[in-house]
Amino acid sequence: MLALAGYPLGLRCEFLDRDAATPGGQVAPILVGELDDAGRLAELASRSDVLTFDWENIPGKALAPLRRLTRIRPSPTALRLSQDRLHEKALFARLGIPIARHAAVDTRSQLLAALSRLGLPGVLKTRRLGYDGKGQAVIRRAAEAEAAWARFHDQPLIYEAFQPFAREVSIIGARSVSGELAYYPLAANTHADGVLRYCVAPYANRKLARAAALYLRRVMRALDYIGVLALEFFVVDGALVANEMAPRVHNSGHWTIEGCVTSQFENHLRAICDLPLGSTRVLGSAAMINFLGCLPSRERLLGIEGLAFHDYGKTPRAGRKLGHCTILRRGAADRNVALRRALKLIEWT
Ligand SMILES: Nc1ncnc2c1ncn2[C@@H]1O[C@H](COP(=O)(O)OP(=O)(O)O)[C@@H](O)[C@H]1O
Numbered sequence: 001m002l003a004l005a006g007y008p009l010g011l012r013c014e015f016l017d018r019d020a021a022t023p024g025g026q027v028a029p030i031l032v033g034e035l036d037d038a039g040r041l042a043e044l045a046s047r048s049d050v051l052t053f054d055w056e057n058i059p060g061k062a063l064a065p066l067r068r069l070t071r072i073r074p075s076p077t078a079l080r081l082s083q084d085r086l087h088e089k090a091l092f093a094r095l096g097i098p099i100a101r102h103a104a105v106d107t108r109s110q111l112l113a114a115l116s117r118l119g120l121p122g123v124l125k126t127r128r129l130g131y132d133g134k135g136q137a138v139i140r141r142a143a144e145a146e147a148a149w150a151r152f153h154d155q156p157l158i159y160e161a162f163q164p165f166a167r168e169v170s171i172i173g174a175r176s177v178s179g180e181l182a183y184y185p186l187a188a189n190t191h192a193d194g195v196l197r198y199c200v201a202p203y204a205n206r207k208l209a210r211a212a213a214l215y216l217r218r219v220m221r222a223l224d225y226i227g228v229l230a231l232e233f234f235v236v237d238g239a240l241v242a243n244e245m246a247p248r249v250h251n252s253g254h255w256t257i258e259g260c261v262t263s264q265f266e267n268h269l270r271a272i273c274d275l276p277l278g279s280t281r282v283l284g285s286a287a288m289i290n291f292l293g294c295l296p297s298r299e300r301l302l303g304i305e306g307l308a309f310h311d312y313g314k315t316p317r318a319g320r321k322l323g324h325c326t327i328l329r330r331g332a333a334d335r336n337v338a339l340r341r342a343l344k345l346i347e348w349t
């Protein structure tokens, strides 16, 4: 989606991926190698004007030496911070952004202490390398702590108080080299088993939208951030509690391809290429639904007015994100009717 956004601007992408059959290969050359393969990275860096990433679990150490060869945006510092849930939370706290009560857990006794101090239910998460709900376990009763500990004890962990959220929202913004900022409206996100199923946007709530933009701006300024950044929140008692950040284009922003004047993908490229940012004005009421595990019927979905279909060309596998569709309508009520129709045609496996 980055490469597709870059084409009309005359920007050409090349991707490093472990798998030659990666979706990007349909529209751009692929360099096959491990993401920390110093030789491959140097090869890519030496022929690129700028390096970026769309996955945050890249070994930060591998990127740092490339700074001698080309620009890396966002910076390896922003990447490193977002790779560790404890450091991320410390940054949010330092910037006055509300977060869940939590504790670092490296030993069984620290886990027991965290359980008694923060109470139940809670979520035990690996500090690093988690995504799509991987590397976490909800602990509802004290008896479940042992099984969670057995699963993850060989890694640095964090225990968080469970947030009884009314909903989850995210904000996405872009910051350019010159410090210019652009924000997309809030998206309301529905997850199941830690994986985003669908989102609707704009989620109209002025107070929350203002707070989210303020927090995002604080993070981007603090990190001297360049590119697109996403912040995920829980809405608890009508206020935002920050969950995590993603230093990249975000699944909850896929709707911006059809739903906004300039997509998150294009704005990421504009930001990292030192171009003026594009308008984030919304063009209607949007919904985005992920295709997980298997592709739904293209014929039936395309029968829904205002629906755009995105097939990433991946091999189906249980739980894998294979594509998505976006619905764009003039009003929220109309959008909701189309969303319900589309959801009936989509099965998550
Ligand atoms: N402290 C929490 N309280 C309630 N739900 C949580 C908590 N932490 C995570 N979740 C649920 O799990 C999902 C994935 O967790 P998250 O921390 O965002 O990790 P990931 O990196 O996998 O996206 C969240 O979107 C939310 O639905």
Ligand SMILES: [Mg+2]
Pocket (backbone or CB within 6 Å): 132, 232, 244
């Ligand atoms: Mg998340």
